[in-house]
Amino acid sequence: MRRASLLFAWMLGQGLAGFVNATEAPLAQSSQLDHILLWGRSIDQVSGIMAVKLGFQVLPGRDPNGVANRFVRMPDRSYMELLGITRPHPKLDPGMDADQAVLHGGPGARMFGLRSPSLDQMRAYLQAQGFKPTPMFSASPNDPDGAGPSKPPRWRLFAFDTQPLSSGFFVIDYPPDGIKPHPAMDDRVAREHPNGAREVSAFWLLSADADAQRKQFERMGFTGSVAIRMPQVGARGYCVPVGSKRIYALQPEGAGAAADALRSGGPQVFGVSIGVEDLGLAKRRVERGYETTLDDYHGLLGESFLAPTESDLGLMMEFHAATTANAACG
Template sequence: MRFASLLCGLVLAAGTTVPVAASEAPAAQTTQIDHILLWGRSIDQINGVMSVKLGFQVLPGRDPNGVANHFVRMPDRSYVELLGITQANPKLDPGMDSDQAVLHGGPGSRSWGLRSSALDQIRAFLQEQGFKPTQMFSASPTDPDGAGPSKPPRWRLFAFTTQPLSTTLFIIDYPPEGLKPHPAIDDKVMREHPNGAKEVSAFWLLSANADSERKQFERMGFAGSVPVRMPQVAASGFCVPVGSKRIYVLQPDGAGTAADALHSGGPQVFGVSIGVEDLALAKRRVERGYETTLANYKGLMGDSFLAPTQNDLGVWMEFHAMAADRPCG
């Protein structure tokens, strides 16, 4: 599922598709956060952090051109895609080049996706609002990880020729859950994690102007944002509701962690929130992995702790106790 490889074509493409009638607002209720593209210093380094230090199950992917991708998949279908360069002089597409021009071989994330079952309607709505979505792209009928040429493609997506936000957004859809090339039991097993993780519940997007990002989300149809502060990383901004999940659009709140990250890396996926079944178990795993003691705090998602992942992953990982839907506010 080489989304990083695709982003070059998505960002540069200017094709059109047959118009689809858009409603007055996009089907925001059908949309959820999907995944981020997270680079490591190498694929082995990032796999080790995610599995040994944090307690996730990491699934292998593919490595056709010297850039491997692996996955951390959650029971609710959200996930993190892990990327790492595996050989000298890898074949990098412009999207990868753009990431590496900022990361210089280091860890971090600049690209992320939303998932929607109303992909065509949302694309049409965004065009009406003056955004510039690319043409629709889909997996090859002979995709080795797909269900075969007679089945729907394994994914469909579009990005933007001009990005509406300071990070790279794409919107994706998948076939129904029943159309899988592997048994249901395998699908269940690959989403079970030793640390008890159940969902990626929020993305944290860091920029110099959180209010500008909030206004762009409203133009895209995601209304109802509320102000938030994250003192644990010296950031403030807004919580944007996306389905039952959240996107935090943040900016530095004075000197501190967020200001340092923005100064050194520019706009970025600054962190993710992970909902876990047993917070004490997850915390103990991370404490053993990092050989340190961590403190709990009452965060925006309730009882939480912050794993010290910024140096290893280029993003923060916040773990919080699972609960019912937590809309912004």
């Protein structure tokens, strides 16, 4: 009897240990960049800039409560969600409300999302680290873009009661492709862009203290950061690996675009990096769109150029030649 009790205690201990290890295991390598929420002065203004001046394909969205959205989707499933207020007194969710409290109807981004196939485990891990994730939210069973009440919701996500970073942050996941039947050709065409865009390869987060952001990322399991400088915008900080992509946690270094943006707009999603098939073609499209000449530079992702989007979009947009390399911060 005593031997059986000891065996049961050992098995119970092994099971609990497995649960603890699963909760403690960092999930950063299974995560990816998902999207940013980019507000325009209006939905037509931000859509026009993305399409006419920058050469993206902009996909239609909806306008359920006075906030319209549209999408710029990439072949690698990353994307940019475009937002614009369409009537007085719109119905805003908490994240939108926090954005508008800072933007006051102007352009810019203050919120970003990561994608994780291990959403519940990541939430448990972050909670165990002392963060305060919200309960899980999901799309309505009757979501007009979903597959119907009998199928999994179109998306699930959690945010934070107290944000861990200088910019708003949430973690999201989607059901496997194919739950809602649609022609593969339609999906492929929706992700093709005249400027040759293939991926959103980096989010740029700007704050007054890049090291504090790095430490928060490490607490969340995103380790292996590398010190970086971005002299083209007057910034320094850290490259934080997120799966095969990266987040730049930046702060101003002297005078420049970063100092100007932080002074005028506070902490923010300062920019994005876009990988394109043909850098020369993308550059010529942007030069024609803005009727100007742009300079190349050798950046953190190789040969690159900056589109002059600060006043139009409220953020920096860097284009670089897309690569198949897997090293996130190499």
